[in-house]
Structures are given as structure tokens and as C-alpha cells.
Amino acid sequence: MKNIGSILVALVLMFTLAACGTAEDAPAENTDTDVETGETTTEEGETEDTAWADVEEAGKLVVGTSGTYSPITYYDENNELTGFDVELIREIGERLGLEVEFSTMDFDGILPALRNGQIDIAANDFAITEERKETFDFVIPHKYSYGSIIVRAEDVDKFESAYDLEGVKVALGSLTSNYAIFADNIGADRVAYDGGVEAILRDIINGNRDGYLNDRLVLRRTLEEFGDDRLAIAEQVKYHATESAIIMLKGNTSLKERLDEVMQELLEDGTVARLSEQFLGEDVSQPVDSSEVVGLDGK
Numbered sequence: 001m002k003n004i005g006s007i008l009v010a011l012v013l014m015f016t017l018a019a020c021g022t023a024e025d026a027p028a029e030n031t032d033t034d035v036e037t038g039e040t041t042t043e044e045g046e047t048e049d050t051a052w053a054d055v056e057e058a059g060k061l062v063v064g065t066s067g068t069y070s071p072i073t074y075y076d077e078n079n080e081l082t083g084f085d086v087e088l089i090r091e092i093g094e095r096l097g098l099e100v101e102f103s104t105m106d107f108d109g110i111l112p113a114l115r116n117g118q119i120d121i122a123a124n125d126f127a128i129t130e131e132r133k134e135t136f137d138f139v140i141p142h143k144y145s146y147g148s149i150i151v152r153a154e155d156v157d158k159f160e161s162a163y164d165l166e167g168v169k170v171a172l173g174s175l176t177s178n179y180a181i182f183a184d185n186i187g188a189d190r191v192a193y194d195g196g197v198e199a200i201l202r203d204i205i206n207g208n209r210d211g212y213l214n215d216r217l218v219l220r221r222t223l224e225e226f227g228d229d230r231l232a233i234a235e236q237v238k239y240h241a242t243e244s245a246i247i248m249l250k251g252n253t254s255l256k257e258r259l260d261e262v263m264q265e266l267l268e269d270g271t272v273a274r275l276s277e278q279f280l281g282e283d284v285s286q287p288v289d290s291s292e293v294v295g296l297d298g299k
Contacts, residue, residue: 051252055120060099063089064119067104068196069173071221071279072125084279085123088142089246091271095262107174111136114249121259125215127178127242129296137250139259141243142272143284146293147179148216149237150223152204152230159234162186162294171200171209178296179213182240185298188213197222205230215242217280239298241290 055061065073065086073083081102093100103119110122114136121139128138149170151159158164166187172180175192183190191209193200203209205228212219219233246263248255266272273283 047251049252049254051120051248051256052254052258055098055255060101061089061093061096062101062103062118062120064103064105064110064113064122065124066107066110067102069107069124069218070197070225072218073123084143084275085125085246087275087279088266088272089121089123091266091275092259092262095265096258108176111247114247117249120255121246121248123246125218125244126247127240127244129178132247133250135250136247137252137256138245138247139256140263140267141245142263142267143242143244143276144287145215145217145242145244145284146238146288146290147182147213147240147242148219149211149213149234150201150204150219150231151211151234153232154230155210156232156234159237162237162239162298165211165213165237165239169208169210171203171212173197173200173214178240178242182296182298183213185296186239186294187298198226201226201228201231217282217284220281221279238292239294240296241288241293243287 065081067073067075067081069083071083072085073081076082081104086102089102090100103113105113107124110119110124111132113119114122125143126132126138128141132138147162149159149165163186165183168188170183170188170190172183172190172192174180175190180190180192190213193203197212200209200212201222204212211234212222214222216233216238223231223233246259248259263272267285272285276282276284
């Protein structure tokens with residue numbers, strides 16, 4: 001009987017010690033970091049946003065842009081990357097105390113690069129759309145505009161509104177842009193060029209295409225640089241009122257908040273207006289009157 005009693009006492013002591021284990025004895029909570037979003041996920045599914053902390057620790061902001069979309073992002077006569085969005089990003093980097101590293105790539109590759117975590121943000125006149133907002137976040141808008149068209153000067157009077165683009169042979173810089181979406185929705189006959197804007201404009205002059213769709217401000221600067229009075233903007237063609245902004249992967253809230261703060265400063269102190277007048281010829285930091293602008297859906 002003594003042996004049985006001793007065994008019972010030992011068992012009681014064992015369970016008591018197990019129940020009184022310290023916090024250090026408990027297994028650590030497992031976490032997993034998503035390299036694409038910068039979020040740390042715990043076993044319970046909670047996420048910790050480290051996007052800004054990661055950028056701050058690295059000391060630099062990696063920015064995707066094309067370098068081929070003048071006057072937004074392009075290489076000047078000294079082969080230096082510049083443009084409205086480029087210089088705005090440099091100003092943001094300076095105010096945040098960060099080095100800015102631009103990664104140039106084809107326009108169609110910029111958003112995939114964001115999804116893959118190759119870049120932190122993108123700056124290439126990205127318009128805010130509901131479709132993009134499903135995957136991406138946007139900083140406070142810094143550019144407001146709408147689309148128009150370059151046509152042969154002799155044909156300007158043929159275009160009284162954006163609805164007159166139905167069936168017209170138009171050229172585009174990309175088939176994934178919002179201008180391509182609008183061309184589809186309005187029923188235009190569209191073709192994308194990968195040989196640059198000059199090839200597009202020469203094809204319009206030669207009659208191979210009837211117009212070039214893009215942002216009105218970009219089109220105006222394009223004509224100034226091309227310098228051929230056989231081409232003109234059909235000013236009555238107004239479509240797709242846009243709000244353009246810096247874009248990043250959805251969920252990088254801490255990074256967005258820091259960029260929002262700086263962008264608000266740049267808007268309030270006139271930096272955005274100054275840069276837009278320098279590169280685009282006017283202040284684009286205020287919303288446009290969209291009452292005469294046809295929607296992206298062609299309605």
C-alpha cells in the first residue's frame with residue numbers, strides 16, 4: 001500500500017508542475033513574412049504591416065517607371081531620367097530622407113513588378129480606377145486631366161465629341177492602358193505601337209492611322225516637341241477624366257500613410273503646381289470640370 005501511495009503522490013506533483021509552467025516554456029508564436037506585401041502573418045492570421053519599416057531600414061525607395069512617356073517620365077538630351085512624376089518622386093525622397101532608385105521597364109511590366117515585390121512603388125501617370133484598387137493602393141492624387149486625340153489638322157472639324165471616335169483608326173502606346181480600354185468601349189479601331197510616338201505621328205500624317213489617343217497634356221507636349229503643323233489636337237474630344245497618383249501594392253498602409261503626408265505637403269506648398277507648370281505647361285493639381293467628359297465606359 002505504501003508503494004501505491006508514493007506513486008499517487010508523484011503523479012500529483014508531476015501534473016502540478018506541468019500546470020505551473022512559465023511563459024518562457026511556451027512555444028514561440030510562429031510568423032511568416034510575405035515578401036510581396038511586406039506583411040508579417042501570425043498563426044492566428046493577424047498581419048503586421050512592415051512596408052514603411054522595410055523601406056526606412058533599407059534607406060531607399062525603389063520606383064518603377066518607363067522612362068518613355070514624355071513629359072511624365074523620359075530621358076533628356078543628356079540621357080538623364082526626368083519628367084513630372086520623376087522629379088516629384090525625387091522631392092518625396094528628399095523629404096523622407098531616402099535615396100530614390102528608379103527601375104525603368106516597359107509600361108506593361110510595371111504593375112507585375114509591383115505584385116512581385118521587385119519595386120516599392122510605381123510612378124507613370126497611373127490613373128485611379130476601381131479595377132486597379134482591387135489589387136493596389138494609391139497615394140493622394142497629384143494630377144487631374146482627361147484624354148483627347150491628335151489628328152491631322154485638316155480633320156479637326158470632323159471631331160465634335162469623343163463619340164465621333166467610333167470606327168476611327170486610332171493609335172495607342174499600350175494595349176493595357178486606360179486609353180486602350182476607352183478605345184474598345186467607344187468602338188474605335190485601335191492598334192498599339194512599340195516603336196515610339198514619332199512612328200505614330202508619321203503614320204497619322206501618312207494616312208495609315210487617323211488619330212493618337214492619350215492624355216491631353218501629354219498630347220500637347222508631344223505636338224510641341226514634334227513641331228509639325230499638319231497635326232493638331234481635336235480639343236472637343238474629351239474622355240476619361242482622370243485622377244493620377246503614385247501606386248503601390250494593396251495592404252502597404254504604413255508606406256501609403258507616409259507618402260500621403262508628404263504629398264499633402266507638396267500640394268499645399270505649391271511644389272506640385274510648380275513642377276506641373278514646368279513639365280506640363282499648367283497647374284494640374286486641381287480637379288477638372290468633367291461635365292463634358294465622356295466616361296471610360298464610353299458613356
